[in-house]
Amino acid sequence: MSAIIDDAQVVKLAADMRRSAALSLVEITATTVRAGKNIQREARSAAPSGGHVPGYAGKITTSTKKSAWSIEAEVGPLQSGQGALGEILEFGTARNAPHPHLMPAADAEIPVWLRYVAQALGAGI
Amino acid sequence: MAATVADAIVARLQSVAPADVQVYDNEVPEKPAARYWVLYCGLGIWSASTYGGEHSDNSVTFQLTTVASDQQGQMVAAQMCRWLEAKGVAALLGWKPTVIDLTCSTIGQVQLDNWPARDESVLAVPTVYAVDRFTLRAYS
Numbered sequence: 001m002s003a004i005i006d007d008a009q010v011v012k013l014a015a016d017m018r019r020s021a022a023l024s025l026v027e028i029t030a031t032t033v034r035a036g037k038n039i040q041r042e043a044r045s046a047a048p049s050g051g052h053v054p055g056y057a058g059k060i061t062t063s064t065k066k067s068a069w070s071i072e073a074e075v076g077p078l079q080s081g082q083g084a085l086g087e088i089l090e091f092g093t094a095r096n097a098p099h100p101h102l103m104p105a106a107d108a109e110i111p112v113w114l115r116y117v118a119q120a121l122g123a124g125i
Numbered sequence: 126m127a128a129t130v131a132d133a134i135v136a137r138l139q140s141v142a143p144a145d146v147q148v149y150d151n152e153v154p155e156k157p158a159a160r161y162w163v164l165y166c167g168l169g170i171w172s173a174s175t176y177g178g179e180h181s182d183n184s185v186t187f188q189l190t191t192v193a194s195d196q197q198g199q200m201v202a203a204q205m206c207r208w209l210e211a212k213g214v215a216a217l218l219g220w221k222p223t224v225i226d227l228t229c230s231t232i233g234q235v236q237l238d239n240w241p242a243r244d245e246s247v248l249a250v251p252t253v254y255a256v257d258r259f260t261l262r263a264y265s
Contacts, residue, residue, distance in 0.1 A: 094192040094244040094254040095153045097165055103235070103258070104186070 027120035029071045035113035036062040036073030042105035043075065048089055059083030060102075076102060126225050130185050130263065131166035133222035133229075138162050138189075141216040146209065159194045159250070160205060162213050169263070183227065183263040186235065189213050191257070194250040199243055202253040206241045210255040217259055229263040 040062045047057040059077040066072075077086035092098035127133035131150065138148045147158040151165055169185030191213055193205035214234070222229045235258035244252040 088245075091239065091256045092165070092188070092190060093246060094190070094248075094252050095157070095246065097151065098188055098190075098256070100186070100188070100258075 024120050025069070025071070028117055029066060031113060031116040031120060032071045032073050033062075033064055035109050035116075036064060036075050038112075039075045039105045039109045042108060043102050046101035046105060048099045048101070053082050053085060053089065056082040056085060056089065059086075075106070126223050128225055130169065130183075130222055130224055130227070130229065130261070131164065131187070133224050134164055134166060134187065134217065137216055137220060137222070138164065138213060141212065143209075143212075153192075157192070160209055161192050162209070163190045163192065164188070165190070181265045183265070184260070185263065186258060186260045189217065189257045189259065190254055192244075192252060192254045194248070194252040196250055199251040199253060202251050203241045203243075206253040206255050210241070210257065214257055222261070224263070226265050227263045228265075230261050232259050232261045234259055 040060055043060050044057040047053075047060060049057050056077065059080070059082055060075065061078055062073060062075045064071065064073045077083035079086075086102070088096070089099050090102050127136060135148055135150050142148055142162070143160075145158065145160060147161040149157070149161055149163040151163070153161070153163050164187060166185065166187035169183045171180040172182050172184070173180045174182050191206055191210040193202045193209055195202040195205060217232050218234055219231050221231045237256065237258055239256050241253045241255040244254055246252075
C-alpha cells in the first residue's frame with residue numbers, strides 16, 4: 001500500500017510563517033524602540049532636577065540590543081556622574097524619601113507597548 | 126475607619142509592629158529608632174472609568190522602606206532588616222484597607238529586584254534598608 005502526500009500547502013504555510021515572523025519582528029523592533037524613547041522622555045520629565053542633581057535627568061538614556069530573533073530596550077541612568085544616583089533617587093535611602101520616576105514611566109508605557117506588539121503579531125499572521 | 130489610604134496603612138503597620146519598631150509616615154525624624162518602617166504614600170491618581178465621567182477610580186502606589194541598625198555590624202542589621210521587611214510585607218499583601226467613602230481592593234505588590242542595601246550615608250551605626258512597593262485600586 002502506498003500514499004501520496006501533497007505537501008505543497010504545508011510548504012507554503014511554512015514560508016508564510018517565516019515571512020510573517022520577519023515582518024512582525026520589524027514592527028516589534030520599531031514599537032520597542034519607540035516605547036524605550038517614551039519611557040526615557042517620561043522618566044526625564046519626572047526626574048528630580050533640584051539644586052543637588054541638576055544634571056541627573058540628562059543621564060537617563062535608552063539603549064537597544066537586537067539579534068535575529070529578539071529586541072531589547074534598556075532605559076535608565078548612565079552609571080557616571082550624577083547618573084550613579086539613579087537608584088538612590090528612585091528608591092530613597094534609610095532616611096531620604098524616594099522620587100519614583102523610572103518605574104512609573106515604565107508602568108505607564110508597558111501596556112501601550114504590549115498593545116502594539118499584539119497588533120504587530122496579529123498583522124503578521 | 127481611616128480618613129485616607131495612608132492612614133489605614135500606618136495603622137495596620139502599627140498594629141503588627143514589634144514593641145521596638147516605629148512606624149513613620151512620609152518622614153523620618155532626625156533621631157529615628159534603631160528599627161523602623163517608613164511609609165511613602167500619596168493620594169494616588171484619580172481617573173474616570175468613562176469618558177467625561179466622574180473621577181471616582183483611584184490608583185495608589187506606595188512604598189514601604191524597612192530600616193534596621195545594629196552596633197554588631199552590617200550583617201546583623203541586614204538579617205534584622207530582612208526579617209522586619211518580611212513582617213511588613215506579610216501584613217500588607219492581600220490586606221484590604223478600610224477607608225471612609227472609599228472601597229479598596231486588596232493590596233498587591235510591585236515586582237522589584239531589590240534586596241537589603243547598606244545606607245551609604247555617614248551614620249553612627251551600621252544601617253541597612255530594604256524597599257518594597259505596593260499598589261491598590263479604590264473607588265468612591
